[in-house]
Amino acid sequence: MRESTKRKILAYTSGVLAIAFAVSLGWGIYQYQLVQQYKLETENHYQRALNDLITTMNEVETSMAKVKIANTPVQQLLYLGETWKGSVDAVGSLGELPATEVGINYVDTLVNQVGDFCKTMSRKIASLEQMTPEEFKTFNDMHERIIETNRSLQKLANEFYAENLPWVDKSPGLLQKLGLGKNLRATAEGGESGGQGDQTGQEAQQQAQQQTPTSLRGGLQQLDASLQKYPPFSYQGELDKHIVTEPQGLPAGEINENKAVAAAKEFLQNIGYKDATPQVTGLTEDPLGGFNLTYKEAYLEVSKKGGVVTYFRDQREISDRKLDLDEVLKKATDTLAKIGWNLDVTSTQDLGSYVQIELVPTEQNVRLYPDKIRLTVATDNGQIVGYDAAPYYAYHHKRDLKPALSLDQAKAKLKEEFKILENRLAVISKIGTEEAFCYEFRGTAFGEEYLVYINAIDGSEEKISRVINTPTGKLIQ
Amino acid sequence: MHNYGTQNGRKVTVIVAVGLILCLCLSAMAYAALGDRTLAKGSRGAEVKDLQKRLTQLGYQVGKIDGIYGDKTAAAVTRFQKERGLKADGIAGKETIAALKKLTGESQNASGKQIGFKNSDVQLLAQCIYSEGRGEPYIGQVAIGACVMNRLKHPSFPNTIAGIIYQPGAFSAVADGQINLQPDETAYKAAREAMSGSDPSGGAIYYFNPAKTSNKFIWSRPQIKKIGNHIFTR
Numbered sequence: 232m233r234e235s236t237k238r239k240i241l242a243y244t245s246g247v248l249a250i251a252f253a254v255s256l257g258w259g260i261y262q263y264q265l266v267q268q269y270k271l272e273t274e275n276h277y278q279r280a281l282n283d284l285i286t287t288m289n290e291v292e293t294s295m296a297k298v299k300i301a302n303t304p305v306q307q308l309l310y311l312g313e314t315w316k317g318s319v320d321a322v323g324s325l326g327e328l329p330a331t332e333v334g335i336n337y338v339d340t341l342v343n344q345v346g347d348f349c350k351t352m353s354r355k356i357a358s359l360e361q362m363t364p365e366e367f368k369t370f371n372d373m374h375e376r377i378i379e380t381n382r383s384l385q386k387l388a389n390e391f392y393a394e395n396l397p398w399v400d401k402s403p404g405l406l407q408k409l410g411l412g413k414n415l416r417a418t419a420e421g422g423e424s425g426g427q428g429d430q431t432g433q434e435a436q437q438q439a440q441q442q443t444p445t446s447l448r449g450g451l452q453q454l455d456a457s458l459q460k461y462p463p464f465s466y467q468g469e470l471d472k473h474i475v476t477e478p479q480g481l482p483a484g485e486i487n488e489n490k491a492v493a494a495a496k497e498f499l500q501n502i503g504y505k506d507a508t509p510q511v512t513g514l515t516e517d518p519l520g521g522f523n524l525t526y527k528e529a530y531l532e533v534s535k536k537g538g539v540v541t542y543f544r545d546q547r548e549i550s551d552r553k554l555d556l557d558e559v560l561k562k563a564t565d566t567l568a569k570i571g572w573n574l575d576v577t578s579t580q581d582l583g584s585y586v587q588i589e590l591v592p593t594e595q596n597v598r599l600y601p602d603k604i605r606l607t608v609a610t611d612n613g614q615i616v617g618y619d620a621a622p623y624y625a626y627h628h629k630r631d632l633k634p635a636l637s638l639d640q641a642k643a644k645l646k647e648e649f650k651i652l653e654n655r656l657a658v659i660s661k662i663g664t665e666e667a668f669c670y671e672f673r674g675t676a677f678g679e680e681y682l683v684y685i686n687a688i689d690g691s692e693e694k695i696s697r698v699i700n701t702p703t704g705k706l707i708q
Numbered sequence: 709m710h711n712y713g714t715q716n717g718r719k720v721t722v723i724v725a726v727g728l729i730l731c732l733c734l735s736a737m738a739y740a741a742l743g744d745r746t747l748a749k750g751s752r753g754a755e756v757k758d759l760q761k762r763l764t765q766l767g768y769q770v771g772k773i774d775g776i777y778g779d780k781t782a783a784a785v786t787r788f789q790k791e792r793g794l795k796a797d798g799i800a801g802k803e804t805i806a807a808l809k810k811l812t813g814e815s816q817n818a819s820g821k822q823i824g825f826k827n828s829d830v831q832l833l834a835q836c837i838y839s840e841g842r843g844e845p846y847i848g849q850v851a852i853g854a855c856v857m858n859r860l861k862h863p864s865f866p867n868t869i870a871g872i873i874y875q876p877g878a879f880s881a882v883a884d885g886q887i888n889l890q891p892d893e894t895a896y897k898a899a900r901e902a903m904s905g906s907d908p909s910g911g912a913i914y915y916f917n918p919a920k921t922s923n924k925f926i927w928s929r930p931q932i933k934k935i936g937n938h939i940f941t942r
Contacts, residue, residue, distance in 0.1 A: 319867065326866035326875045336864035343863035515933040517910035523933060530847050530908075542908060546846040552793030580904065582897065583791030587904055605906055610793065619906050678819030701815040701826060 277398055280327035281447070285388055287324060291317035291345065292381050295374045298349075299367075307356050311349045318346030329399050329448045337458035338451075341380060344464065345373050358691065369464055376461060383457065387450040390443075400446045475664060478518050480602065480627030482537035491522040491533040498540040499526060501570045502615045519621055534624065543618040544607070549584040552610040559586045562613030563606055574604060580704045585609050585616060592623075594632065598657040601626040601666060630658060632668065634687035641670040641685040644692060648676040649683065659684055659694060667693045682707065743809065747800040751777040759800055762812040763788065767834065767896030787893070829869045831891075834899040836873050838891035839881035841938070846894060848936035851909035853902025855940070858913050865913070909933070912940035 294313035301307040321342050325335055348369065352362060362370065390396065444450030486494070488511050499507035509526035521535035529545040554562070560576060567574060567590070574590035575598065588606040592599050607617025634656060642651070649672070657671040669684040680698040685691070697708045742758040757775040764770055768784035782798035789796040792807050800808075814822040833853055841852045859865040859872045866872050874882060881887045891899075909915070910932040917937050921927070929941035 322866055323868075323871060326871045329876045330878075339865060340863045343867070347863070513934055515910055516930065517932050520910060520932070530845075544847050544850075544908065549791075551790045551796065555793070580900075582900060583788075587901070605904070607901070610791075617901075617906070621907065622905075675818050678817060678821060680818035697817075699815045699817055699823060699826065702811045702813050706815065706826065 274398060277328060277447075280324045281388060281391075284321055284324035284328070285384055287317045287321040288342075288377070288381050288384060291321060291342070292374070292377050295345075295370070295377060298370065299374070304356050304359065308353055311353045311356065315346050315349040315353065318342045318349070322346070328451060330451065335451050335455045337455045338380060341373075341376060341458060345377060348373060365465070372464060376458075380454070380458065383454045387444065387447070387454065391447050391450065396444065396450075397446045399448045475625040476518055478536075478625045479664070480624040481519070481534055482539060484537060485535055486521075486533075486538035488522060490538050491524065491535075494533050494538050494540060495524045495526070495531045498531070498543065498570070499529070502543075502566055502618075504529075519624055537624075539620070539624060540618070541621050541624055543615075545614075545616040547616065549609045549616070550611045552584065554610050554613050556581055556586060559608050559610055559613055560588065563588060563608045563615060564590075566615055567604075567606075572604065577603070578705060578707065582703060583610070587617075592627075594630075596656060597632045597668075598655060598671070599627070599630075600657055601660040626660070626664065626666075630666075630668070632656070632658075634668070634670070636670070636685070636687050636690050638670065640690065641687065642672075644685045644690055645672060645674075645683060646676065649681070650674050650676060656687060657684070669693050673698075743802065743805045746802070747777055747805075749777050749779070749782050749798070756781070759785075759805070759808070762808050764890070765812050766808075767891065767893045769890060769892060830896065830899050830903060832869060832873060833903065834891040834895045835887050835889070836879065836881065837898050837902075838895035839886035839889055840879060841936075842892070842895065844936040844938065846898060847908045848938055849895060849898035850901045850906060851912065851935050851938070851940055852915065853899050854907040854909045855912050855915055857902050857905075858907065858909070858911060862913055908935065909940040912942060914942075915940045 291314050294310045294317065297310040298307060298314065301310055322339055325339060325342070328335070352366065352370070355362070444453055491511060492509060495509040496507055499509065504526070507526050509524040509529075509531060511522050512525045513523040515521060515523055515532060519534050519541050520532070521538075521541075522533045524531045524533065527545075528547045529543065531540055532542040533539065534541050556579065560579065563586075564574070564576070572590075572592075574592055576588055576590050577598075577600075578589045580587040586608050588608060589603055590606065591603045602623045604623050605617070605619040606615055608614070609616045638654065642654075645651070651672050651674040653673040655671050656669070658666050658668050659671075660666055667684070668687045670687050672681075672683045672685070674681060674683070682694075682696040682698060683692070684694040686693045699706050699708060742755045742762075744755065747756055747759060753775055756777045757773060759777075760770045760773045760775070760781055763781070763784045764773065766788070768788055769780070770784045771778075771780040777800075785800050785804065786796050786798040788794075788808065789798075789804055794804055794807060814824055815826045817823050833856060836856060837849050837852050841849045844852070856869060856872055860867065860869065866875055873879060873887070877883070879887070912932050914926060914929055915938045916923070916926045918939055919937070926941070932940045932942060934940070
């Protein structure tokens with residue numbers, strides 16, 4: 232090959248390479264800028280959440296201080312309301328800040344408890360009662376803890392701004408991973424503790440190193456851990472209200488695996504599965520728990536205590552719809568009667584291939600709403616494919632059902648505009664396992680349908696629900 | 709001059725008339741409402757788009773919402789018809805469209821006033837269930853939804869469904885963007901069942917896949933039960 236041709240090729244190749252390099256460099260810069268822009272937007276969002284959190288926590292703390300001295304219901308209600316509102320906002324902001332999958336549980340719990348307690352106290356004060364000394368002490372304890380949390384939060388924020396800390400600790404970069412380059416954290420900590428160490432001694436320096444967060448997320452987690460050491464408040468309120476730790480409705484006696492299989496078999500038989508052979512496939516560790524069983528695509532749970540089926544769900548394919556809502560309801564209640572359940576339908580949701588139904592038992596003409604049963608019924612053949620009796624077994628117990636108020640006395644408590652369509656006695660659930668025995672009034676006013684509950688013992692207006700018509704059925708809000 | 713003016717005037721009138729007719733035709737096409745005509749495979753236009761949107765809203769996947777009545781849309785219509793006890797022919801006739809419109813309509817109060825859809829959280833919960841638990845058994849998917857619902861009542865978590873799902877770090881599917889996948893019908897059903905209060909998880913607030921998790925905290929939680937690949941914990 233001639234020298235000039237070689238040179239030409241060389242010039243050509245290097246030209247192409249130079250252009251490729253310039254293009255990729257440009258692309259790289261563009262991408263980098265884009266990433267920076269997104270990063271900035273995310274950080275602005277965090278920034279706002281952090282500032283909102285600090286502002287609202289301040290409001291919570293201040294209004295709590297005012298509640299303590301207020302001596303008229305008007306002022307007490309005002310500041311309790313401010314505290315309640317502030318705590319809801321604070322929990323919202325807290326949920327927007329960077330955290331690990333564990334979250335910032337203890338701060339959340341504290342703030343939610345404060346809000347919850349204020350809500351309960353507002354209700355009390357609105358019915359012209361006073362906080363008991365015990366409740367006042369709880370409130371005071373909560374205030375103390377909020378002050379501490381608030382101080383730590385503000386300290387963290389100051390540190391964060393002063394030292395320009397990152398939102399989250401940096402994960403090791405490529406160079407560090409390869410063992411090259413400096414260890415970021417070591418240099419940061421070394422540089423920081425140098426000055427402090429001389430004055431405060433080694434022990435304090437160690438402590439300071441442990442306590443000095445290297446990122447906002449780290450700081451929040453330290454704060455969360457520091458709240459862990461406090462004892463719980465005497466007031467539990469709605470804490471953990473999603474679960475009943477001591478079921479009231481399970482029959483006596485414990486059962487073994489064989490009995491569980493027999494119970495499941497009988498249940499399946501009753502709802503139309505002939506010669507079913509369910510098998511135990513696992514155990515459940517919860518207050519209603521016991522044995523998990525499967526049969527084909529169906530899953531069942533039988534409680535260890537009492538040996539009753541608490542949950543059943545068949546996950547079979549549901550074929551073409553053959554039945555309308557009324558036919559489905561008829562078949563479902565017939566099947567339930569066969570098992571020995573005599574229940575009133577309280578709500579239905581038509582979801583196409585199946586219908587969800589809620590039913591409650593009635594005792595001495597009193598509807599027992601807490602003891603409900605949920606059914607899922609297939610619209611292809613009317614078979615029950617889902618059965619959830621967990622609420623029934625969690626709450627059912629012997630109740631004293633003698634009203635102190637007469638129906639007319641209860642009616643007198645209603646607003647004048649309210650037109651009653653239907654009324655009955657009912658037990659409704661309140662917080663946790665607390666219940667209220669009420670007169671239930673279904674009626675209309677102002678173009679809306681309502682359910683109003685008047686306590687049958689003390690005549691207080693216990694609860695108001697609004698009823699709306701959704702495309703799938705009536706919904707109680 | 710005068711003559712010329714009249715001629716010009718006539719021309720303008722003709723142009724305006726033609727324009728008006730064109731406008732009317734176009735707007736009639738653009739504003740044709742769903743239900744005016746029977747839609748079937750091959751149909752195109754705004755009505756088809758509306759149909760596709762409504763099907764998606766109920767959880768029937770139609771693929772891209774493009775205003776073209778293709779195989780996927782026909783299949784979704786057929787599934788809808790089967791579940792509603794209608795003639796399952798994949799053709800969106802009067803009855804099918806009426807049923808679809810009713811189910812995707814707004815909620816009403818006692819006097820018939822429209823008061824909004826009242827189901828916005830179903831979509832987000834279905835997205836969460838689909839992205840976190842597709843491939844799991846149906847009960848396992850309901851249990852994931854139930855975990856979110858349990859957190860709603862638990863003091864250690866935010867107080868809205870969106871707050872819980874988007875809490876940074878809470879769900880891996882949010883962190884990696886899978887949350888934005890369009891959920892399937894199963895996930896929608898599971899979301900509705902969980903929202904109605906059904907809880908196969910037994911009161912769980914966490915769950916994890918033991919094969920994929922080494923996180924000490926999550927392993928230390930009291931375990932309730934295993935459904936599919938997930939262990940549900942307190």
